[in-house]
Amino acid sequence: MSAQAQKQAAAEAAIAKIQSGSVIGVGSGSTVDCFVDALAASDVEIEAAVPASEATAERLRHHGIEVRDANGAGELAVYVDGADEITRHLQMIKGGGGALTREKVIAAIARRFVCIVDESKWVTALGDFPLPVEVIPMARSYVGRELLKLGGRPELREHFTTDNGNVILDVRSLDCSEPIALERRLNNIAGVVTNGLFAVRPADELLVGTDTGVQRFTAA
Numbered sequence: 001m002s003a004q005a006q007k008q009a010a011a012e013a014a015i016a017k018i019q020s021g022s023v024i025g026v027g028s029g030s031t032v033d034c035f036v037d038a039l040a041a042s043d044v045e046i047e048a049a050v051p052a053s054e055a056t057a058e059r060l061r062h063h064g065i066e067v068r069d070a071n072g073a074g075e076l077a078v079y080v081d082g083a084d085e086i087t088r089h090l091q092m093i094k095g096g097g098g099a100l101t102r103e104k105v106i107a108a109i110a111r112r113f114v115c116i117v118d119e120s121k122w123v124t125a126l127g128d129f130p131l132p133v134e135v136i137p138m139a140r141s142y143v144g145r146e147l148l149k150l151g152g153r154p155e156l157r158e159h160f161t162t163d164n165g166n167v168i169l170d171v172r173s174l175d176c177s178e179p180i181a182l183e184r185r186l187n188n189i190a191g192v193v194t195n196g197l198f199a200v201r202p203a204d205e206l207l208v209g210t211d212t213g214v215q216r217f218t219a220a
């Protein structure tokens, strides 16, 4: 089964987690695109969705689904999003598409975070995927130097600006073995808006599309 078919299977399984009439959070990326399409094709009719990126907002509107701003949306029933890496502790690296900050905000205001991935994202330890760090543009050099001191190898994501008008440093070689501590440490560097570790607030449930079906995991 292709990675795309696995994403599709995980996305379709997530529909069962959504109640008609609810307001939900929706992340970003190719797996979430499958989810939005599957939601639109399903019998589930949500009241509205709070999207994590302009691209997701556009896709929701295309399907006639109401898009709401996070401000004023209150607590969300569920947040559905993909990941670049996820472990058995349901801790993740996210932000391959650059939407990490809005994703982290929407995850924070949701009662439940359901992560949907293909099998390639299911890892034993975080850190092979370069960690995205969103930085305000004038702090780029300073943050880069601080990341070097932590043993990271930061690289500016070329020709890319986030939906918030910031830049991304993709950082290789960071020791991610204590992801909660590292997430907090990185957030304390002046000029960092968010980093792509989702460990302080992991997912509550994981749906992995595999060749033998969708496997479900919940927080231990």
Ligand SMILES: O=C[C@H](O)[C@H](O)[C@H](O)COP(=O)(O)O
Pocket (backbone or CB within 6 Å): 027, 028, 029, 030, 031, 032, 081, 082, 083, 084, 093, 094, 095, 096, 097, 098, 099, 100, 103
């Ligand atoms: O910024 C992007 C998000 O964190 C995505 O959820 C992540 O990159 C996974 O994307 P995809 O489903 O396309 O692999």
